[in-house]
Amino acid sequence: MLRWTVIFVILAIVAAIFGFGGIAAGAASIAKILFFIFIVLFLVSLVLGRKKI
Known part of the structure; x- marks a missing residue:
């Protein structure tokens, strides 16, 4: 999920450099x-991971 965020x-940035505003x-x-979404899923996995211990 984080990889998709970085890609977008x-x-x-590339579209802004070339002037494609939309x-x-x-x-x-x-x-x-x-x-x-990534942050929420990360926090949920942290909480659920801690409960199992």
């Missing part, structure tokens, strides 16, 4: 959503 951030904004918003 890089895509947004594509850059779309890729940046997808990267932001994936990042927050």
